[in-house]
Structures are given as structure tokens and as C-alpha cells.
Amino acid sequence: MSGVVEVRSPVDFGQLRARLGAADVVQFSQPLTEAEYRSLAALLAEHPTVPLRAYGSDDELATLRFLRWFPHVRRFSVAELRHLTDLAPLDQLSADVDYLDIGETRKPVHLGPVAEFRRLRRLRIVGHRRGLSELLSANPGLRELSLWRLPVDRVLPVIALPCLQALALTLGSLTNSEWLTQIPTLRYLALRGVREVSDLTPVTRLPALQWLWLETLTVERLPHFGSDTKLARVDCIGMRHLRHPEALQGLAAAPQLRELLVAAPHLPVDAVVSLVDHPTLERATIVLGSQQRDRDAEDLLRLPPPRPDTQFATIHELTRVL
Secondary structure, three states: OOOEEEOOOOOOHHHHHHHHOOOOEEEEOOOOOHHHHHHHHHHHHOOOOOOEEEOEOOHHHHOOHHHHHOOOOOEEEOOOEOOOOOOHHHHHOOOOOOEEEEOOOOOOOOOHHHHHOOOOOEEEEEOOOOOHHHHHHOOOOOOEEEEEOOEHHHHOOOOOOOOOOEEEEEOOEOOOHHHHHHOOOOOEEEEEOOEOOOOOHHHHHOOOOOEEEEEOOOOOOOOOOOOOOOOOEEEEEOOOOOOOOOOOHHHHOOOOOOEEEEEOOOOOHHHHHHHOOOOOOOEEEEEOOOHHHHHHHHHHHOOOOOOOHHHHHHHOOOOOOO
């Protein structure tokens, strides 16, 4: 993880101040002294977009009592704070919190206390289902949502998030992919290791979709994207069930496709032919499981590789959610 600033006691606050400008997150796994908490809070007040993260197996941190020193933090993560059992202490944070990451804990926690926050714009939940529906209902302004290890459409049969632009589903399951059509505002969608997804046709009915990320799904063919006039990039990674020579034909129909990454070890080279001379495709990498087949695919397309994720996201004003 780039831009991670690890804080350990004794803290060198001169060095910490110098690093905060480029930080993606400031984190600690062991308690600090009260004076260090106070000084850290003062520094974070100067960098309100940098999240604070607590993680690890320390019992004292799991009480969240340290939050009394951070009443103005607006972005907070408890990813992998293993012994956390109660989210009620989050009430020590400001009502203006706009990003929360409730990561994996030894036992799932109830999300009810988080529903007290009504201004969330970014949310990540790992494996916690109790209170999730109420939390989302309390935050219709959410723009980015990441759900891990959840049977999504069973926990949330109905979802109403009119401002949501980025959604990532990781592991867990989605028994009916029609569920996705409840969120027509999506510009970025990632489905990563989600069980029971075999038909992606509903994805083609997301009118705002610009970036689609598919990873280790049991999909055998990609659907027809001919009506997806905004889809600019597709990443297909670890797609071992793509084996048919026509597996990519539906994707080749996307009229504005510009960048493509396909990593499918059982896909035949013939499947790449449908992408040759695509009118808008500018960048592509096809990985087929052997150096020879990779070269054959490269010779067919003769295109440079896709841009790095962060660069593509910046150009198109998108966010890649994990």
C-alpha cells in the first residue's frame, strides 16, 4: 500500500509532519501516549483528507477509547482491528465524518451505531451484515461503496443509493445479477471473486458505466455491450472460465471501448480476433497463459498496454474502489 504512514511510540513528529502531505493513510497498531495522541490529532487537523486507521490485535485499541483525542477526524478506518466488538465509541467522532472503513474483526459487529452518521460519501464494510440496510438508508448521499464477504442480494434485497458512482463487491455472493440494475448511476463497477455470478447481461444496462472490473468469476462469455456508449475500460483478471473462441465478441461490440486488460489462461488466441480493428480501442494487454500465445495476441492487436489504474482514474475523474 503506497502512501501509508505508520506511527509508533515514541513518535518523531517532525518526520511525521514531512510525510503527511503525501500520505494516503496514517495508521497505528499499538497505543500511543496521551501527549502523542494530542499531537497527532493536531497534525491531522491540518490534513483533513488523510484517513486515520487503527488495526491489529491490541485489546486497548479495540475499545476505541483513543477516539476522544480525535473529535475532528472525518475519515476513519478500523480495518482488521481484530478484537473490536462494539462500534458505539464511534460517537466520539464528528457528525461530519464522510469516510468509514469497518474492516474484518474476529466476530462480526452490529453496524447500528454507524447509522448515526448521515453524511458519509465513502464506505467499506467487510463481513458485517447486522444493521447494514439501516446504515445505507441513513446515507443516501454515498458515492463510493465497497462490500466484502457478504451475500449481497440476500442481505440487501433492495438498495436505493441515488448518488452512488463506484461499487466494489469482493468475495461473498450475488445470486441474481439483476440486483445491480437498481444502481443506474454507477460509473465504476468491480466484481471480484463473487460467487454465483454467471450472467453479466444486467451490467450492460448500467447507462453511466465507464469502467468495469471483473476478477475470478465463473463467467464463460462476456455479454453484448453494443448499447454501452460510455464504457471506456474493462479489466478481466483471472477469468479461467473464458474458454470459447467467441467469449469476447460481446465486449468487442462496445462502441467506445478504449482500454482493455484480459488475463484468461484458457482463452484461445482466436478469441482476440473479434477485437482487431476495433474503431476506438487504443490500448490493450491480453495474457493467455503462455509466452507464445501472449505474443500471438500482441501481434494481432499491436497496441500499447492500458494506462496505470490511478492515471486512468484521474483522466476520467473516476475512483477505483477496493
